[in-house]
Amino acid sequence: MNDGIQRRTTVKDVAEAAGVGVATVSRVLSGGQASAQTREKVLAAAARLDYRPSALGRNLRRRRTGGIGLLVPDVTDSFYARLIDGVLSCARSYGEPVTVGVTGDDPEREAELIGTMIEQSMDRVIAVPSGDGETWGPALRAGLNLVFADRRGRADVPSVIADDAGGLLTAVEYLAGLGHRKIAFLARHGQAQRVAAFSAALSTVGLPVGPDLVVHARASRDSAYAAAAGLLQRHPDATAVLAGGNVLGEATVLAARELDVRIPRDVSLVMFDDVPWAELCSPPLTVIAQPAQDIGYRAAELVFRQGRRPPRVILPTELVVRASCGPRRRI
Template identity: 60%
Template sequence: MAPDRRAATIKDVAAAAGVGVATVSRVLSGTGSVSPATRERVQAAARELDYRPSALGRGLKLRRTGSLGLVLPDVTDPFCAEFTAGVLDCARTLGEHVIVDVSHDDPAREAEIVERFAGQRVDGIIAVPSGDAAGWRAASAVGLPVVFAGRVLDDLPAVPAVLCDDRAGVRAAVDYLVGLGHRRPAFLGGPAPGTAVEVRERAFRDTVAELGAVLDEDLVVRARSGRDSAYAAAAGLFQRRPDVTAVLAAGHVPGEAAVLVAREFDLRVPADVSIVMVDDVPWAELCDPPLTVVSRPARELGYRACEVLRRRPATVGRTPPVVLPAELVVRGSCSPPTGMPGAPPRSSRAR
């Protein structure tokens, strides 16, 4: 059998017709001014090469379809669920419907979703991007409006974004722990939807240094994505450092792991270890004691991202992001370390 012939591209058509790519695009999209002779030459070359333009290559019609695309890393994550609710609330007021798809933070899958949304002629896309700019460049090239939420891509500074001030939230949490007397706070980090992975750890390190506390590298632990990895990271931290008095969990998955491991190690919260968690998920307030958290306004983030998309200015250049505040919500999971005024008596720490 003969090998499959490579699919023709718009560049192949341009070369065969002896014109530029922009001219081919105008001919195939039916927009712009092209002479009859050039149009006939381009169409003949496209037929000869059996050129089949992609959804992105065909471009978007000017008419509105009343639909928006929403790209999420994980639809089951509580943050993403609240974020989606915010997008839907806003879209409903605007008379739009929303098409949702999940990238699992896979750039290739994300690019396929963008291509499919373009083919469905959505009026724009709201996305928590994976971190790869390739698929989004293609969207920008055909004028598909895009708004990023939670993350920005340095390679695409012109794409509007709505962000949460994660750095300020982490700073508030570290300041609170150090203020209670925890001189060597621990950091349990890992990937989290709606933020760049390194933002929270960098904020933790900077704040510990600024407050004159001790940055102990042995107390900075990173977990990969998933509950098993977070549990292993938390267990390793408590086993390796039985002297740890406070933990800042950089998301609700490592926060859940910290609570479970502390319970299995017979550590009382907050008598033996104080815990602060980023993200105010429903179970945080149901813990005994309820967890102190850095609350990020996921629902408002989604609502505002939808608003920005619909009001996106037709300008080129860097657009300042909309930044929403994070709030430290103090509950019962933190106290001064043993030996300080106000500290509860410490239990024997079983191993």
């Protein structure tokens, strides 16, 4: 029984076994020119020794890791989980590893993770940015290939996002059509853009825009619950709630039950992001579906693309009507 740890077989070993120089081995293995005879010898030796080139050596020489870094606020959130899945699925076809970091929507933690990425010489990074533009300065200066997903952080970085504005407008029109005049928005920090789209949608349908109808929560479930409960209690005149994400939607349903606010009789609810359980929920939730996986996949495609890239990719959203909205309640 041999349970000793083997020394790694290197290109040198293969060269020796095949009776050629190391340069030739490297050339054959990376598809360079070589005579058929040598090629065969090298390949045979490599197979015999079960040789695997060390990514470390290669990366050091090339001064970059092919791999890609991925920064999301929360892996537990189904939306980001699907986004990650999309990125992984694209990266797999390139055979490149993906390193995942969780920012928790905290710019400081984000900056920390960016530092790690730079240390690792990651040259491709996909991120759902939480920090302001300047957090990303060092990353850009280090020359890494950056793509934002789900949010557009700064104008000079390409981004792949869902058509928030379109989805929100459809949802607001739908709610307005049901007679709702006071619609609240439960947002997550970092969704400034979505909040702006909400206001724009309100004024498009001719509803008054007030900042007091926007409530913010942090990334955690606890914070979401607190914000949702606060919203329902402090705004008894709001007859409809738009939840900015599935965690917020979940929190709203829970808080409503706790406070004995019935959906959709007392308050209507539209949630951003279609998740499997939205249909299982009681009542089934009307949602603005987002192509989370596609966002991840497209962002990965972009980050692998060498040449010039489109500054922005916008993917469509869709309002899926189920049973969580009804006519405005009588006060």
